[in-house]
Amino acid sequence: MKRILIVEDDAALRENTAKLLALENFEVITAANCSEGIRLARESNPDIIICDILMPEKDGFNVLKEFSSNDHTRHIPFIFLSAKTNHKEIRLGMDFGADDYIIKPFDEEELLSAIKSRMAKVHILNNIISLPQHEPYKNIEDLKKYFDDHGDFSHHLKGETIYKEGDRANKIFLILKGLVKTHKMDQNGKKLITSIQKPEDFMGLTSFIDNNPYQESATVVEDRDLAGVNKQILKELLSENCDLSLELMNILTDNLSDIKDHLLQMAYSSVSKKTAQTILQFAEVLDKGPLGEIKISRSDLASVAGIAPESLIRTLSDFKKKGIIEIEGRNIKILKLNELQNLE
Structure with a gap:
């Protein structure tokens, strides 16, 4: 039987959630505050932890931080259960390493789905990590x-x-x-x-x-x-x-x-050479071949080359006049590869 630890200071919500999970054949342990939750997590080694954020003494972020720094608890899936709906708070929770963030009031199926999917993921990952050492991941x-x-x-x-x-x-x-x-x-x-x-x-x-x-x-x-x-x-x-x-x-x-090499080019090359090398670099990365046609924004070209967009546009116009490249909308086609490679 899988064991779940609920850390929640709201007694009614804590008891109702515990009853819901017990009906799904989970063994449920509850804690009314963070200190108790940390102690129970170390003693009972739960399969998953569900934790509120706003609680007395310590908040849920501190609980997760303490669990993450402990070798015995860092592997346990951690789900935040909170009434805080601000996008920044949700982002902060995930950045701290939480596996999921469920907003109160929550749908029962949503909570059960999150728990079961996280447990399934742990099961899969444990099988992966326990692969024998001769598993052929050699290169x-x-x-x-x-x-x-x-x-x-x-x-x-x-x-x-x-x-x-x-x-x-x-x-x-x-x-x-x-x-x-x-x-x-x-x-x-x-x-x-x-x-x-x-x-x-x-x-x-x-x-x-x-x-x-x-x-x-x-x-x-x-x-x-x-x-x-x-x-x-x-x-x-x-x-x-x-x-x-x-x-x-x-x-x-x-x-x-x-x-x-890129930084040296940006620091010491002329605007013409920076532009030419950037076009060639994009052609290579985009796998368009030496005379290929690339489609890229002028701002991205300028950012990679390290020059102002206005300078880039003037240089591209100059290349076009010389017949080195062809421009149609955002498309740039290389016509004279050798000249582009040898620009100074």
Whole structure:
């Protein structure tokens, strides 16, 4: 029988919820405050914790923080049950690492569905983590297959934000389809695109260790599909496969080298060369071939090149007059590859 801990200071709601769950054949333990809830969680090792946010002594955020920092309780699914409907509060709860956030008054089926789905997820993840060490996750291709087979799938539309700079990083992502741009804001409020990532690229690796915040934002350029894996599970896989860990380190090293080259180009190249190299970079990432046609916004081109949009537009017009490129709407087609590559 699965055991559920309810931490709720409202006696009537606590008792009614306990009765509801007992009827569903759960063993229910209740606590009227956070201190009691923390003690019972350590003593009874529940399968899932349901916790209110606004309570005396400590609030639910502090309870989750304490559970997350304890090796014996950090694995237990945690569901917030709160009357706070503000989007920022819900976002804060999820950023703290909660598995779900249910708003009072809640529908019985909604609560039961959340509990059963979280327990099913834990069961699946436990089976994954307990795989024998000879499981063939030996290289990056095997790791990508793992993401594809076991990751949390999500679909995002063009312009949608995947995560923002400063958000807590709980997952590593693999792009299955489409393009994503990562970007930061400088001290003057100007957006700088740090990379354009394509299918088969990993995202979120800059925040791989612990629960550090993402160091940049990620926004969808083309409708795309993602597979996300919890960092704790990924750590388990890497700890059992030294070769895989080294190969992932090589990817990180290559990414850092690319960023360094990009920064040097932005700092020292002419506007013409910056524009030309950015067009070539987008053509490569979009896999359009050396004479391919790319469709990208002028603002994104300017952000990657590190120049003002006005300067970019003037430079593109100059390239067009020289017959180096062809422009139709947002489409840019490379006509003279060698000239574009050799611009100074």
